[in-house]
Amino acid sequence: MSRCLANRGIDHVVLERGEVAHTWRTERWDSLRLLTPNWQSRLPGFGYTGNDPDGYRTLPEVIDFIASYAKAIGAPVRTHTTVTSVRSTETGYLVRTDQGTWRCRTVVLASGACNIARVPAFASLMPRSIASITAKDYRNPAQLAEGGVLVVGASSSGTQIASEIHRSGRPVTLSVGEHIRAPRLYRGKDLEWWMDAAGVLDERYDAVDDIARARRVPSLQLAGTADRSTLDLNALTDMGVKLVGRLAGITEDGRAQFAGSLRNMCALSDLKMGRLLDLLDNWARENGLDEAVEPPYRLPPTRVEEAPPLGLNLVTGRIKTIVWATGYRPDYSWLEVPVLDRKGMIRHDGGVVCEPGMYLIGSQFLRRRKSALIDGAGDDARDLSAHLASYLDSCMTRITA
Amino acid sequence: MADANRPANNGVNVEALIAAREALTNAPEAAQFKWRAACEWKNGTHSHSTVEGFYGLGQEQQRKRTFTFDADHPEVFASEDKGATPVEYVLVGLASCLTAGIAAVAQHRNIQLRSVTATIEGDMDLQGILGIDSEVRNGFGGIKVTYKIDADAKREDIEALVAQSQKRSAVYDIVTNPTNVTVVVN
Numbered sequence: 365m366s367r368c369l370a371n372r373g374i375d376h377v378v379l380e381r382g383e384v385a386h387t388w389r390t391e392r393w394d395s396l397r398l399l400t401p402n403w404q405s406r407l408p409g410f411g412y413t414g415n416d417p418d419g420y421r422t423l424p425e426v427i428d429f430i431a432s433y434a435k436a437i438g439a440p441v442r443t444h445t446t447v448t449s450v451r452s453t454e455t456g457y458l459v460r461t462d463q464g465t466w467r468c469r470t471v472v473l474a475s476g477a478c479n480i481a482r483v484p485a486f487a488s489l490m491p492r493s494i495a496s497i498t499a500k501d502y503r504n505p506a507q508l509a510e511g512g513v514l515v516v517g518a519s520s521s522g523t524q525i526a527s528e529i530h531r532s533g534r535p536v537t538l539s540v541g542e543h544i545r546a547p548r549l550y551r552g553k554d555l556e557w558w559m560d561a562a563g564v565l566d567e568r569y570d571a572v573d574d575i576a577r578a579r580r581v582p583s584l585q586l587a588g589t590a591d592r593s594t595l596d597l598n599a600l601t602d603m604g605v606k607l608v609g610r611l612a613g614i615t616e617d618g619r620a621q622f623a624g625s626l627r628n629m630c631a632l633s634d635l636k637m638g639r640l641l642d643l644l645d646n647w648a649r650e651n652g653l654d655e656a657v658e659p660p661y662r663l664p665p666t667r668v669e670e671a672p673p674l675g676l677n678l679v680t681g682r683i684k685t686i687v688w689a690t691g692y693r694p695d696y697s698w699l700e701v702p703v704l705d706r707k708g709m710i711r712h713d714g715g716v717v718c719e720p721g722m723y724l725i726g727s728q729f730l731r732r733r734k735s736a737l738i739d740g741a742g743d744d745a746r747d748l749s750a751h752l753a754s755y756l757d758s759c760m761t762r763i764t765a
Numbered sequence: 766m767a768d769a770n771r772p773a774n775n776g777v778n779v780e781a782l783i784a785a786r787e788a789l790t791n792a793p794e795a796a797q798f799k800w801r802a803a804c805e806w807k808n809g810t811h812s813h814s815t816v817e818g819f820y821g822l823g824q825e826q827q828r829k830r831t832f833t834f835d836a837d838h839p840e841v842f843a844s845e846d847k848g849a850t851p852v853e854y855v856l857v858g859l860a861s862c863l864t865a866g867i868a869a870v871a872q873h874r875n876i877q878l879r880s881v882t883a884t885i886e887g888d889m890d891l892q893g894i895l896g897i898d899s900e901v902r903n904g905f906g907g908i909k910v911t912y913k914i915d916a917d918a919k920r921e922d923i924e925a926l927v928a929q930s931q932k933r934s935a936v937y938d939i940v941t942n943p944t945n946v947t948v949v950v951n
Contacts, residue, residue, distance in 0.1 A: 612942045624941035628931040635925045671907055706793075 365472055365725055365741075366439040367408070368749035374756065378439055378474075379461060381446040385430040387476065388423060394504045395528060396423045397588030399520060400556050400737055407433055408742040418554060420588025447475075451700045456721055469759055470721040470752050473710070477727040477736070479695035483688045484611070490686060491618040491679050499525060499689040505532035511684035512536070514620065514676070516611050518543045520583040522689030523595050527587075529687070530605050537676065537683065538600060540626055541610035545633040545666065546584045548594040550641065551648075551657040555586065562647040564640075565734035566743075569714050572729075579729045582691065585633075597630065597666045608672050618679040622672070630666035638662060694727070715748045721755055723748050773917070777872035795822045802834075811837040811847045852887060852905070859936045860885045860910060866930030867914070876922060879915040908940065 369376045380386060398405050403417040405426075410433050421429065434441055445463040452458075456469035481498035490496055495509060499521040505528060515526040518540040530536040546555050559565045572578050587595040597607060609626035645660045647653075676683060696704060703719050705711050711718040714731045725744055727736060734740035789796040798821035804814040816832040818825055835848030849857070860883045871878050887908045893901035914923050931937045 609941070621943050625931065625937070628928055628937075631924070632928045632932060635921060635928055638921055639925075 365474060365745040365749060366434075366441075367437045368745045369752070370437065370439075372749060372753050374749075374753060376440065377466065378441040379445045379447055379459070379466075380441050380443050383431075383443055384434045384441055385427045387478070388427045388430065391478075391500050392423055393499070393502050393525065393528075394423065396524075397421060397590075398426060398738070399584070399586040399588050400739065401554050404556050404560060405429070405738045406742075407738065408746075410436060418592070420590075447698050449698050449700050452719065457701075469756060470723065472723045472725060472748070472752070473699070473717070474725050475694065477694045478692035480693050481688060482691040482693050484690065486614050487686075487688065489614040489616070489618075494678050494683060495685040497685065497687055499687065500692070502687055505529050505534060508534060508687075509684045510534065512682035513685045513687060514539065514611075514678075514683045515687045515689055517541065517689035517691065518597065519585055519689070519691075520587065522687075523585050523597075523600060524587045525687055525689055526600060526605055527595055527603065530600075530603055534685075535604070535606075535682070536600075537606045537608055538597075539608050539611040539620075539622060540597065540629055541623075542582055542629060543597075543633050544582060544584045545596050545637045545663075546586050546594075546640070547596075547637075547663055548586060548589060548592050550644065551660060553657060554592070555584075558644045559733075560739075562644055564643070565732065565737070565740070567733040569729055569731050569735075575729065578733075579727075581728075594663075596663070598664065601667055606673075607668065608676070609674070614678070618677065620676045620678055620683075622674050622676070624674060626672050627668045630668050634663075634665050715744060716751055721752075721759075723752060773872060773875045773877040775868045775872045775878045777869045779869065779872045782869065782873075797821075807847075808845075809837070810842070810844045811835065852889065855936075855940070856885045856887055856908070859908065859934075859940055862934045862936035863910060863912075863927070863930050866934050867912075867926050870926050870929045870933075871916065874922070874926070876926065877917040879917070880913070881915075882913045883910055885910045 366376065366378050383389060397420040399420065401418050402412040402414065402421055405421055406412060442461075442463065445461045447459060447461050449460045450457055450471060451460075453467065456467065457471045459466040459468060459471065478500070481500040483498060487496065497507070499517070502525055508529065510533075512535045513529050514537045515522055515529065516539045518526070518538055522538065526536045526538045548555060550558060556565075569575050569578075585596055589595055593599065601607060607626065609623035610629070611620060612623045613621040615621065641660070641662065648657060678686075693708070694710075696708065696710070701719050701722065703710055703712075703717050703722065710724050710727075712724050712730075715724045717724055724730065725748060726741065729735055730740075731744045731747060732740055735744055798819060800819050802814050802816045804812050806812045812835075814834040814836065816828065816834075818827050820826065834854065836851050836854065837847040838844035838850055839846045864881060864883060867881055868878060885908065887905035889905055890898075890901045892898040893903045912927055914926070916923055916926075918926075
C-alpha cells in the first residue's frame with residue numbers, strides 16, 4: 365500500500381509498533397516456512413531471485429524479504445510506534461500513538477487479522493496441572509514438558525505443529541474440527557501453482573455466493589514441507605499421531621470431551637478436496653494441458669478409526685500440554701470509530717470501510733481469494749489506493765469549491 | 766438431470782429458507798427458538814407425551830394439531846411394549862433430521878431425489894443402565910446410519926448431500942456434542 369501511495373504522490377506514513385516484519389519476528393514458530401512456493405511469495409516489482417523457486421521461504425528469509433522490500437521502496441515507516449487510538453475528526457482522523465499524534469484525511473488499517481489467538485471459552489476449565497500455549501506463542505518443542513501433547517485444531521498451523529511436536533518424541537493427540545485438505549503437489553505441480561494458473565486465487569469477493577462464510581473458512585491444510593510432501597491427517601496418522609474429534613468441552617473433573625463427528629469432518633474435507641481437484645482437472649483439460657502434466661488421480665480417503673475416543677482424562681492421563689491452534693482474531697481495541705459489526709469484525713466492501721477515508725488491507729478474502737497471501741497484497745493495494753486517491757481528490761474538490 | 770429448465774422438486778421450499786436466513790441474520794433475537802414437549806406417566810414404564818406449541822420468531826407458536834407419542838419398554842424388559850423405547854425415539858430423531866437435511870440440501874443444489882431410505886442402529890451395552898459395570902456408559906456405544914439414495918447425481922454429489930446434512934443437523938449435533946441438561950422438581 366505504501367508503495368502504491370508513493371507512486372501516486374500521496375503523502376503518507378506507515379506506523380509500526382515494532383520493527384518492520386514485527387509479527388514474523390515475534391509471533392511465529394521457529395521452523396515455520398511459508399506455504400506458498402518462493403516464486404509466488406512476491407510483491408510487485410520484487411519477486412524471488414534465488415535458485416529454489418519451488419521451495420518455501422523459512423522464517424528468517426521472510427523477515428529479510430519484507431525488510432528488504434521496505435528498504436527498497438523507501439517506505440516511510442515509523443518503527444516502535446504503537447497506535448493507541450484512532451478517532452474521527454471533522455477533516456478525517458486523529459491517530460494517537462506513544463510517539464505523538466497524527467492528523468490525516470485517510471487511514472489504512474493494515475494491522476492484520478491475527479493479533480489475538482482464539483481460544484474457546486471452556487479453555488479456562490483446563491486443569492492447572494496442564495500447560496497451555498497458543499500457536500501464536502509456540503516456538504519449538506523444547507518449550508514443552510516431556511509427555512503427551514493435545515493439539516487442538518487441524519488446519520495449517522495445527523498440522524505442522526502436531527507433526528513437529530510428535531517427531532520430538534512427545535506423543536500427539538490431534539483434535540480435528542473443520543479443515544481443508546489439499547495435496548501439496550498435484551499431477552506433478554504445486555497446488556498453489558494450480559490455484560494461481562486456474563484463476564482460483566484471483567476469484568473476486570463479489571463473485572462469491574456467501575462471502576461472509578468464505579472469509580471464515582479455515583486455512584488450507586498446506587505446509588511448506590522441505591520434501592514437498594503432503595502433510596494431511598493420513599500423513600499424521602502414519603507418523604503415529606492420534607486423531608480425535610473436535611474439542612467440545614472440558615468437564616468439571618478435568619475430562620476433555622471430543623465430538624463424535626470426526627468421521628463426517630473428514631468426509632466433508634475429502635469431498636471438498638475432490639471438488640477442487642475436479643475444477644483443476646477441468647481447467648487443465650479445457651486449456652490443453654493434459655499432456656504437459658501427470659494424469660489425474662485422487663488421494664485415498666482420510667482414515668478414521670472405527671470408534672475414535674470421545675474423551676480424555678486430562679488430570680490422570682498422559683497429556684502434559686495443550687496447544688491451541690484454533691485460529692486468530694484481529695484486535696481493534698484502539699479503533700474508536702463505529703465500524704465494527706456485532707461480531708467485532710470491520711464492516712467493509714472489499715476493503716473500503718463503512719467510514720469515509722478508511723481502508724482495510726491484509727485480511728482473508730478481502731477482495732480476492734489470495735488477499736491473505738503475500739502475493740495478494742499487490743492487487744488489493746492497487747485497487748484500494750486508487751479508491752483512496754479519488755476520495756482525496758473529492759475532498760480537495762469540496763475544500764476548493 | 767435437473768437443470769435450469771427443469772428444476773429439481775423435492776418438495777422443499779428453499780427460497781423461503783433462504784429468505785428466512787437473510788431475515789434472521791439481521792434479527793438474531795427472532796432466531797431464538799424453544800422446542801417443547803410434555804410427558805405424563807401412565808403405568809409401569811409407559812408414558813404418553815405430547816407436542817403442541819413452541820416459541821420462535823419472537824412469539825409463541827402453535828402446531829396444526831397436537832402430536833402424541835407413547836413410549837414404553839419391550840417385553841424382554843418385563844414391560845408391556847405399549848410404545849417405542851425412548852432410545853428408539855432418539856434414533857428416529859436423528860434419522861428424520863438427517864433425512865430432512867438431505868432433501869433440503871438436494872433442493873438447494875438442484876438435485877432431484879427419487880428415493881431416500883435410511884436404516885439406523887445404535888449399539889447399547891445394558892451393563893451401563895443396569896449399573897452392572899461403572900465403566901460402561903448408559904447411552905449408545907456407537908450409532909450407524911446407512912442411507913440408500915436414488916437420485917439424479919454422481920456418487921460424490923450424493924455423498925456430499927449426506928455430509929452436508931450432518932454438518933447442519935440439529936439432532937446430529939445434539940448426539941455428537943455435549944448439551945447442558947437441567948432437571949428440576951417443582
